[in-house]
Amino acid sequence: MQNELTERKNKLVERLGIFCENEDNMAPLEARIFATLIITGKGGITFEKLVKDLNASKSTICTHLNTLQASGRVSYFTKPGDRKRYFNVTPNRLLQVMNEMLDKWNKQYDIHSEIIEYKKEANSQNTIVGDEFELQFHEKYLLFLEEVSNAVKKLKKNIAEL
Amino acid sequence: MQNELTERKNKLVERLGIFCENEDNMAPLEARIFATLIITGKGGITFEKLVKDLNASKSTICTHLNTLQASGRVSYFTKPGDRKRYFNVTPNRLLQVMNEMLDKWNKQYDIHSEIIEYKKEANSQNTIVGDEFELQFHEKYLLFLEEVSNAVKKLKKNIAEL
DNA sequence: GTATTAGTTCGGTTTTTCCCGAACTAATAC
DNA sequence: GTATTAGTTCGGGAAAAACCGAACTAATAC
Numbered sequence: 282m283q284n285e286l287t288e289r290k291n292k293l294v295e296r297l298g299i300f301c302e303n304e305d306n307m308a309p310l311e312a313r314i315f316a317t318l319i320i321t322g323k324g325g326i327t328f329e330k331l332v333k334d335l336n337a338s339k340s341t342i343c344t345h346l347n348t349l350q351a352s353g354r355v356s357y358f359t360k361p362g363d364r365k366r367y368f369n370v371t372p373n374r375l376l377q378v379m380n381e382m383l384d385k386w387n388k389q390y391d392i393h394s395e396i397i398e399y400k401k402e403a404n405s406q407n408t409i410v411g412d413e414f415e416l417q418f419h420e421k422y423l424l425f426l427e428e429v430s431n432a433v434k435k436l437k438k439n440i441a442e443l
Numbered sequence: 444m445q446n447e448l449t450e451r452k453n454k455l456v457e458r459l460g461i462f463c464e465n466e467d468n469m470a471p472l473e474a475r476i477f478a479t480l481i482i483t484g485k486g487g488i489t490f491e492k493l494v495k496d497l498n499a500s501k502s503t504i505c506t507h508l509n510t511l512q513a514s515g516r517v518s519y520f521t522k523p524g525d526r527k528r529y530f531n532v533t534p535n536r537l538l539q540v541m542n543e544m545l546d547k548w549n550k551q552y553d554i555h556s557e558i559i560e561y562k563k564e565a566n567s568q569n570t571i572v573g574d575e576f577e578l579q580f581h582e583k584y585l586l587f588l589e590e591v592s593n594a595v596k597k598l599k600k601n602i603a604e605l
Numbered sequence: 606g607t608a609t610t611a612g613t614t615c616g617g618t619t620t621t622t623c624c625c626g627a628a629c630t631a632a633t634a635c
Numbered sequence: 636g637t638a639t640t641a642g643t644t645c646g647g648g649a650a651a652a653a654c655c656g657a658a659c660t661a662a663t664a665c
Contacts, residue, residue: 286568289561297554304547306468308623320558322576328642338625343643364633364641375583385466392459396482399451406448414484421537425602432594440587470653490612500655505613526611526663 293320310337311345318355318370325358325367353377379437383430390426393419455482472499473507480517480532487520487529515539541599545592552588555581 294316301312313335317326326334331342346368349355354377357366371377400414407413456478463474475497479488488496493504508530511517516539519528533539562576569575 286561286565289564293554293558293561297558300550300554303468304550306465310624320561322562322580324574329640339642340626340644341624344624347643362634366641370580374580375587378584379587388462388466392455392462396455396459399448399455399482400484402451403448412486418484418532418536421602421605422540424605425537425541425598428598428601429591429595433591436587436590439590440583443583443586472654491610501612502614502656503654506654509613524664528611 290320308345310335310341311349314342314345315349315354315370318368321369323369325369327365327367329365331368375440376437379433379440382433386426386430390423390430393422393426397423452482470507472497472503473511476504476507477511477516477532480530483531485531487531489527489529491527493530537602538599541595541602544595548588548592552585552592555584555588559585 294313297316297319298309298312301307301315302309305312307315314331317331317334328339328342328346331337331346332339335342346355350357354371354374355368356371357368359366397416397419400416400419404413456475459478459481460471460474463469463477464471467474469477476493479493479496490501490504490508493499493508494501497504508517512519516533516536517530518533519530521528559578559581562578562581566575
């Protein structure tokens with residue numbers, strides 16, 4: 282019974298780990314740590330248990346926990362009379378996820394804006410008819426980025442109130 | 444004059460390249476290729492010009508062009524009486540971007556759903572009061588994924604008609 | 606058919622990433 | 636203070652990623 286649950290947990294850590302590796306550019310063990318923290322939840326998990334559960338060295342766990350904390354994804358708390366740290370996912374993680382999305386889209390917006398500027402300038406200097414840069418793709422892209430950003434900004438408010 | 448524009452283009456390729464490297468998991472040169480294609484636009488660019496412009500080996504360009512095509516991001520066309528291939532970004536790239544977003548969110552949805560299942564089961568077996576898993580984070584996350592997915596699905600329709 | 610050039614394949618090298626172990630520091634329990 | 640254990644640092648090694656060059660194939664121009 283207990284084994285079946287643990288097995289299920291491990292499978293989930295692995296699955297979520299691979300996802301984080303692929304989509305969030307995490308190192309394999311870093312992804313497993315983060316996945317473990319997500320699945321462990323608020324209660325947190327100690328350094329030494331991570332070392333055991335993930336079968337990794339202390340140094341690796343230490344390094345990754347630090348980068349995860351530096352990126353704001355992970356925090357820890359302590360219990361009085363217990364010097365261990367209990368690591369968990371930063372409380373307002375969902376808000377963070379939304380902000381990360383917005384950041385990424387903003388960066389893209391800036392780049393495509395600059396590309397448009399560049400292409401306009403190039404077109405104005407170009408003399409060969411029919412050889413101009415088209416701007417539609419970039420303009421549509423900007424439009425899309427605005428819209429999807431707005432949608433997430435709205436969700437930020439709504440979900441905060443939930 | 445021409446130099447100034449070329450300089451600007453190179454800067455943009457570099458900037459967009461780094462973005463693709465970081466956010467889209469591309470290899471450095473792969474990212475530069477893709478960036479070049481985006482900035483070159485519909486007219487496309489030949490294999491040999493990529494080799495020259497990016498100062499890379501034919502083999503590397505070849506390999507990356509193939510993976511980029513395999514992932515559906517890049518296509519090519521030919522001109523009659525010219526055996527070179529002209530590579531460019533796949534025409535409906537924006538639609539593709541939206542689909543990639545939806546895919547990613549779907550994957551996350553599935554994983555978090557399974558985590559919820561797991562935690563419910565664990566809670567039902569748990570006897571220690573106050574030691575249950577909380578589900579709010581995951582439930583909010585699912586809600587958010589649904590909403591943002593819906594927003595993008597709407598945009599898919601609207602922007603297609605644009 | 607032949608020459609030429611576009612593009613591919615594959616083995617190998619360089620570079621980077623990832624992780625570990627051992628020695629170390631820091632904190633607290635006693 | 637001293638012992639113990641939590642956590643860190645750093646040098647190095649293994650593994651993976653990225654790129655290249657040389658030899659090759661394929662296509663077309665002539």
